[in-house]
Amino acid sequence: xxxxxxxxxxxxxxxxxxxxxxxxxxxxxxxxxxxxxxxxxxxxxxxxxxxxxxxxxxxxxxxxxxxxxxxxxxxxxxxxxxxxxxxxxxxxxxxxxxxxxxxxxxxxxxxxxxxxxxxxxxxxxxxxxxxxxxxxxxxxxxxxxxxxxxxxxxxxxxxxxxxxxxxxxxxxxxxxxxxxxxxxxxxxxxxxxxxxxxxxxxxxxxxxxxxxxxxx
Amino acid sequence: xxxxxxxxxxxxxxxxxxxxxxxxxxxxxxxxxxxxxxxxxxxxxxxxxxxxxxxxxxxxxxxxxxxxxxxxxxxxxxxxxxxxxxxxxxxxxxxxxxxxxxxxxxxxxxxxxxxxxxxxxxxxxxxxxxxxxxxxxxxxxxxxxxxxxxxxxxxxxxxxxxxxxxxxxxxxxxxxxxxxxxxxxxxxxxxxxxxxxxxxxxxxxxxxxxxxxxxxxxxxxxxxxxxxxxxxxxxxxxxxxxxxxxxxxxxxxxxxxxxxxxxxxxxxxxxxxxxxxxxxxxxxxxxxxxxxxxxxxxxxxxxxxxxxxxxxxxxxxxxxxxxxxxxxxxxxxxxxxxxxxxxxxxxxxxxxxxxxxxxxxxxxxxxxxxxxxxxxxxxxxxx
Amino acid sequence: xxxxxxxxxxxxxxxxxxxxxxxxxxxxxxxxxxxxxxxxxxxxxxxxxxxxxxxxxxxxxxxxxxxxxxxxxxxxxxxxxxxxxxxxxxxxxxxxxxxxxxxxxxxxxxxxxxxxxxxxxxxxxxxxxxxxxxxxxxxxxxxxxxxxxxxxxxxxxxxxxxxxxxxxxxxxxxxxxxxxxxxxxxxxxxxxxxxxxxxxxxxxxxxxxxxx
Numbered sequence: 001x002x003x004x005x006x007x008x009x010x011x012x013x014x015x016x017x018x019x020x021x022x023x024x025x026x027x028x029x030x031x032x033x034x035x036x037x038x039x040x041x042x043x044x045x046x047x048x049x050x051x052x053x054x055x056x057x058x059x060x061x062x063x064x065x066x067x068x069x070x071x072x073x074x075x076x077x078x079x080x081x082x083x084x085x086x087x088x089x090x091x092x093x094x095x096x097x098x099x100x101x102x103x104x105x106x107x108x109x110x111x112x113x114x115x116x117x118x119x120x121x122x123x124x125x126x127x128x129x130x131x132x133x134x135x136x137x138x139x140x141x142x143x144x145x146x147x148x149x150x151x152x153x154x155x156x157x158x159x160x161x162x163x164x165x166x167x168x169x170x171x172x173x174x175x176x177x178x179x180x181x182x183x184x185x186x187x188x189x190x191x192x193x194x195x196x197x198x199x200x201x202x203x204x205x206x207x208x209x210x211x212x213x214x215x216x
Numbered sequence: 217x218x219x220x221x222x223x224x225x226x227x228x229x230x231x232x233x234x235x236x237x238x239x240x241x242x243x244x245x246x247x248x249x250x251x252x253x254x255x256x257x258x259x260x261x262x263x264x265x266x267x268x269x270x271x272x273x274x275x276x277x278x279x280x281x282x283x284x285x286x287x288x289x290x291x292x293x294x295x296x297x298x299x300x301x302x303x304x305x306x307x308x309x310x311x312x313x314x315x316x317x318x319x320x321x322x323x324x325x326x327x328x329x330x331x332x333x334x335x336x337x338x339x340x341x342x343x344x345x346x347x348x349x350x351x352x353x354x355x356x357x358x359x360x361x362x363x364x365x366x367x368x369x370x371x372x373x374x375x376x377x378x379x380x381x382x383x384x385x386x387x388x389x390x391x392x393x394x395x396x397x398x399x400x401x402x403x404x405x406x407x408x409x410x411x412x413x414x415x416x417x418x419x420x421x422x423x424x425x426x427x428x429x430x431x432x433x434x435x436x437x438x439x440x441x442x443x444x445x446x447x448x449x450x451x452x453x454x455x456x457x458x459x460x461x462x463x464x465x466x467x468x469x470x471x472x473x474x475x476x477x478x479x480x481x482x483x484x485x486x487x488x489x490x491x492x493x494x495x496x497x498x499x500x501x502x503x504x505x506x507x508x509x510x511x512x513x514x515x516x517x518x519x520x521x522x523x524x525x526x527x528x529x530x531x532x533x534x535x536x537x538x539x540x541x542x543x544x545x546x547x548x549x550x551x552x553x554x555x556x557x558x559x560x561x562x563x564x565x566x567x568x569x570x571x572x573x574x575x576x577x578x579x580x581x582x583x584x585x586x587x588x589x590x591x592x593x594x595x596x597x598x599x
Numbered sequence: 600x601x602x603x604x605x606x607x608x609x610x611x612x613x614x615x616x617x618x619x620x621x622x623x624x625x626x627x628x629x630x631x632x633x634x635x636x637x638x639x640x641x642x643x644x645x646x647x648x649x650x651x652x653x654x655x656x657x658x659x660x661x662x663x664x665x666x667x668x669x670x671x672x673x674x675x676x677x678x679x680x681x682x683x684x685x686x687x688x689x690x691x692x693x694x695x696x697x698x699x700x701x702x703x704x705x706x707x708x709x710x711x712x713x714x715x716x717x718x719x720x721x722x723x724x725x726x727x728x729x730x731x732x733x734x735x736x737x738x739x740x741x742x743x744x745x746x747x748x749x750x751x752x753x754x755x756x757x758x759x760x761x762x763x764x765x766x767x768x769x770x771x772x773x774x775x776x777x778x779x780x781x782x783x784x785x786x787x788x789x790x791x792x793x794x795x796x797x798x799x800x801x802x803x804x805x806x807x808x809x810x811x
Contacts (some may be wrong), residue, residue, distance in 0.1 A: 013683045062795040063788040064751025070784035073776040115303030118266055118376075119317050119366075120292030133307045152665030154619045156755075159772055173758050178675030185668030192663030208307030210350030 003186075006179040014168070014183070021164035021191065024082070024157065025150050028089035033143060036094055040101025040139075041127070050102050057095035065092070065153045069160045085157040092153060093146035100142030125126030136207050144199040151192040155184075163190065217406040218242040218265065218374060223274035225260050225430075234260045234432035238274070242423070244373075247400065247407040249421035252453070257430040258410045262376050265408060266295045278374060293320055296367030296375035296405070300382040302359045306353040310336070311347040317370045335365040338402075340395060357388040364396065368403065377408045381416070393419055396543050414454055418442070418461055426450050439465050443584050450517055458567055459581060463545035468538055468561055471580045472570035476504055481531065484524045492518055501560065501568055502531050508566040509534070534560050540569055544581075547572045612767065617786055620763040623753045624794070627685050628746055631692035636738070639700025640726070651701055658698040662769060666752040674759055684753075684761025688713045690746045691752050699741025703734030736806055743798040749792040753782075764790070 007014060043050045060068075068091065072084040108131050116126045132139075155166030168184030171177070203212065218241070225235040235257040242248040250258035258588070262267045265277060267288050283291055304313050310340050311332050318328045318470040329334050336343040339361040351359060360380060367375055379388045381396075393416065400407070411417055418438040426433045426449075434446040442462040445451040452460065477491045478501045491500055498515045521527035535554045538547055538561045550559055551574055561569045611781035633779050670687045712766050715729045731738075757765030767783025770776070 001725040014709065048757075059792060062747045062791045064747075064791055066751065066754040067763060067787040067791075070771065071788070072679055073772070074780050074784075080772075109301070109303070111299055111301035112305060112388075113303075115297060118268060118292055118295075118297035118299075118536060120289040120294075120320060121316075122289055123635035125320075130305060134305075134372065148663050152663060152667075155665045157666045166667060167423060169665075169667050170758075173671050173674060174667055176674065181668070181674065183646040185664065188372035188668060188770055189664045192662055192665075196660070196663065208350075210305075210307045210352060 002179040003182040007183050008175075013157050014081060014165075014187070017163060017165045017167055018187065018191070020162065021151070021154055021166075021188075024089070024154050024162060024164060025195075027082075028086050028093070028150055028154075029143070029147055031086065031092045032093035035090065036097035037101055037139065040098045040105070043098075044102060044105045054095070054099055054102070057098055057107055060091050061095045065156050066159070068092075069156060073160050081160040082162070084160055085154070085162050088157070089150045089153060093143075094148075096142040096146045097139070100138050101135065104138035105131050107138070108134050115135055134211060135210060137203060137211065140171060140199060140203055140206065144196065147199070151188060151195060176186060181199045183214065217244040217246075217279060218248075218408065219263070219277040221277070223261070223264065223276060225257070225269060233257075233272070235264070235271075238427075238430075238432050238433050239538060240425060240432060242406055242408060243406040244406050246422040247409055247420055247451045248423050248425060249409045249411060249417040250425045250427060251411055251417040251479075252427035252433075254412060255429075256427040256499075257425050258412075258425075259378055261427070262378055262408050262410045263378055265374070266292050266297060289320075293317055293370065293371050294374070296369075296372040297558055298367045298375070298377045298380040299361050300358075300379040302351075302363040302383075304359055304362060304366070306351050307355075309348050309350055310341075310354070313351070313362060314366045314369050316366060321370055328513075328544045329370065333366075335368055336362075338368070338399065339365045341365070355388075357382040357392060360384060360392055361395075362484075364399075364520040367404075367426055375405045377407060377409045380410055381407075382411070382413075396420070415461070418465065426453060428453075458597060459585070460545065462581065462584070463548060463577070464543045466544045466580075467540070468542045468544060468547055469540055469569075469571055469574040471544065471572055472561055473573065473576065474570040476501055476568070478568060480505070485518075485521055486522075486524070486526050488513065488518050488527055495549050503568060507568075509537075509560065509562055509568045537562050538572065539564065544572075544577050548577060604679055605778045605782055606768065608778050609760040609786070613764075613786055616762065616764050616766060616783075617790065620750070620753055620787070620790065623681075623684060623688060623756055623763050624746070624790075625747050625759065627688035627692050628742075628749055630685075630689045631696055631745060631749075632742060634689075634701055635693045635696035639697045639738075640704065640731075642697075642701050643704040643730075649714075651705060655698060655701050655705070658694055658701070662694050662698070666748070667755060670752065670755045670759060679760040681761055683759055684756035684763075687759075688749055688752055688756065692749045693747065696738070696741045699744075700734065703737030703741075705731050705734045706737065720735050736802065739798065739802045740807065743795060743802070746794045746798055747791050750787065750794060752755055 020092070041054065043053055063071075065088065067089050069084065072078050072088055073080050074085075078084045078087065105127075112125070112130065112134070116130050121129065154162070154164055155169060158164060158170045159167035165184055165188050168180045172180030172182075172184060220238050223235060223238045224233050226233045238257075240248075240262060249259055252258050260269055264271050265278065265283065266284060270284070278295075295472075305316070308316070314332045315328050316492050318331060323331070332347065333343040336346060341358065341361055346354075346358070346362075351362070354362065360383075363380065367377075372434065381392045384392065397420065409420055409571055411420070416443055418441075421438055423435060424438055424441050425435045426446075428449055434441060434447075436444075436448050439451070439462065442454060442458045442465065443459070445454060451458070475480075477495050477497070479491055481502050481504055488500065492515050498519070499512045501509060501512055503509050511531045513527065513530050513532070517530035518527055521530060536550055537554060537561060538550060538559050540561055540563065542561070545560060557574045558571050560571050563569060612648075616780045641647060642654055647654075670684070673687050675684050677686060711729060711733070712725060715725045720728065726782030753763050754768060756763045756768050764783050765786045767779045768787070771779025771781075771783060
């Protein structure tokens with residue numbers, strides 16, 4: 001009840017935080033997809049390179065988020081800034097996106113690949129017309145996992161100067177205000193679930209009906 | 217049309233060559249079936265033609281031109297390719313799958329559209345019903361038909377087929393084989409066909425290339441192969457029932473007895489008796505005014521008849537007949553089924569052509585073996 | 600940055616805080632494993648197995664709740680200190696383990712189960728001889744995920760006075776002391792990576808024994 005009252009009384013402020021949250025996530029997602037999908041495509045035919053890149057990615061994945069933020073802010077030029085927050089989120093997306101791109105591109109049925117080659121499609125055309133469309137569900141699943149993760153990790157960016165939904169939880173903690181904590185926790189969770197749902201719709205938009213519902 | 221000149225393929229790290237000094241020629245419009253046990257090099261041979269694998273040495277000429285001197289993708293666009301697991305693109309509709317190569321070649325929409333519809337009808341699929349389906353909505357047999365349509369899309373003179381009917385159930389396979397034979401009558405492609413099934417090879421091939429350990433053991437027509445296997449390996453590979461298999465290659469007219477007395481049912485008894493006097497046979501074939509067969513009369517029955525036309529009641533119908541395109545195997549099967557030693561062969565119009573006798577089949581096959589096999593070597597080794 | 604001061608920070612506070620951190624992780628992870636595995640198995644037995652997919656979906660969604668929220672949410676009820684920290688960490692650590700136990704057991708090929716049942720194995724035997732061994736890689740992967748998450752989440756225990764390496768990082772940020780931040784971050788990261796690797800080794804050891 002108190003939480004609801006807090007929410008109603010502070011709608012503007014909370015919407016502002018939500019907006020900041022969304023902007024941060026959006027920047028990180030766009031960058032992460034552009035960079036990591038390209039890296040995944042580049043390493044698709046090089047098993048040794050893939051193993052190295054995925055090793056680094058899983059190492060980064062196991063660095064706790066508070067620690068990663070901590071390390072990034074001490075780097076000159078980054079500091080307590082949005083760059084640090086975005087970079088941290090992008091780094092966490094490295095493993096799920098690259099791994100799924102790599103696995104999905106290499107997972108295309110050998111018979112399909114052979115037929116594509118046998119019909120005289122160039123390697124480039126095979127990549128864009130066959131491999132990527134077939135890999136889309138799995139790649140989307142990777143992006144989906146990373147974005148949902150980002151929403152949670154972004155709340156911790158309040159400790160390095162971000163003003164997003166995490167502020168509610170952090171301030172609630174400092175002031176022992178359970179209403180603020182609950183509003184913050186519920187909104188962040190709803191945010192994550194909402195994005196998860198959005199991605200299930202995105203699949204319908206991007207994936208051919210011929211393979212829909214097979215992965216993810 | 218397709219010429220292999222001393223082609224060898226050795227994979228890195230392998231001691232033995234996958235294909236060893238292969239030379240053969242596939243004539244225009246013919247189907248050459250490569251057959252042999254697994255690992256014999258048949259698939260490698262096929263896949264060198266469209267440069268999925270490159271030969272280590274030797275030359276492959278398609279239409280007189282060395283394939284290595286052509287652009288790889290252009291070469292492949294001109295060669296139809298069908299493989300066992302169809303390799304249909306699951307994210308493309310049937311239409312888009314068939315349209316793949318025409319699109320690569322930059323055809324306009326109108327032309328692609330009419331070509332795809334034409335092809336789907338050609339392989340026995342209703343375009344309106346199937347063009348917009350995705351591969352996962354198709355049965356195994358339908359997928360294979362789409363695979364064949366896709367390979368034929370740009371009307372390539374050459375087709376490569378790697379166990380194209382290997383992944384479907386036996387009934388569908390027989391059906392697809394028959395359909396493909398009919399299709400090939402129309403399109404007359406030069407085809408390289410790989411299978412491990414000797415029966416399929418005999419059925420589909422104008423010529424069969426039997427391979428073992430990377431080498432070509434025998435390259436011959438199915439008939440020659442069955443009658444005169446080059447060595448023990450071939451004989452064993454064909455199987456001890458090869459004399460039965462050869463029967464399915466020989467059409468009934470080969471042993472047909474045509475000099476047969478045919479009598480009209482309106483004839484007088486005298487004519488019937490005269491006809492029996494003029495022949496050693498114990499039966500006369502009887503036909504009606506329009507030269508349609510109605511049955512036969514035996515010598516004994518003709519003797520019992522007394523009045524000029526009373527013999528008609530002794531006319532017995534034949535228990536079964538054969539069309540002229542039937543094979544000796546069909547004839548034998550029908551004989552065993554009906555427990556008869558002779559069957560009449562007639563046109564679909566019921567015009568009499570002659571009789572097939574069990575004894576004639578036996579002696580014809582025996583002679584064929586003797587001709588091509590002076591010594592009884594390599595006779596049906598037990599498997 | 601002054602390396603001398605960094606080493607000093609580690610020597611004076613770092614080792615003790617690491618021990619505290621390890622204790623938080625160790626206790627909560629142990630309880631989480633002890634609870635999540637039986638609960639996960641129970642969920643895959645009748646009559647609960649009817650809802651196992653829904654439970655799995657719920658656990659997946661719950662994983663989206665940010666760690667900060669989980670740590671904070673118990674503050675009003677339980678106050679601050681070690682016990683609320685352990686409680687929050689345990690709850691958070693439960694999710695990935697339970698999820699993977701269910702997913703692992705549900706993922707066993709139904710044909711294999713049918714074959715086992717057809718040979719006359721009892722349900723209990725099917726569980727211990729077939730389902731659990733086959734699900735083991737997935738279960739261990741869940742423990743691995745959970746351990747790494749818990750090491751990270753334990754840094755937040757500092758916010759409710761639960762101790763641990765979070766103290767170095769958070770005080771470093773508020774006091775603008777990069778040496779504190781770096782010391783805390785690197786030690787936390789090293790701890791997480793170390794635990795990840797150790798569980799990975801255990802995983803490989805077990806799977807080698809099972810497949811050998």
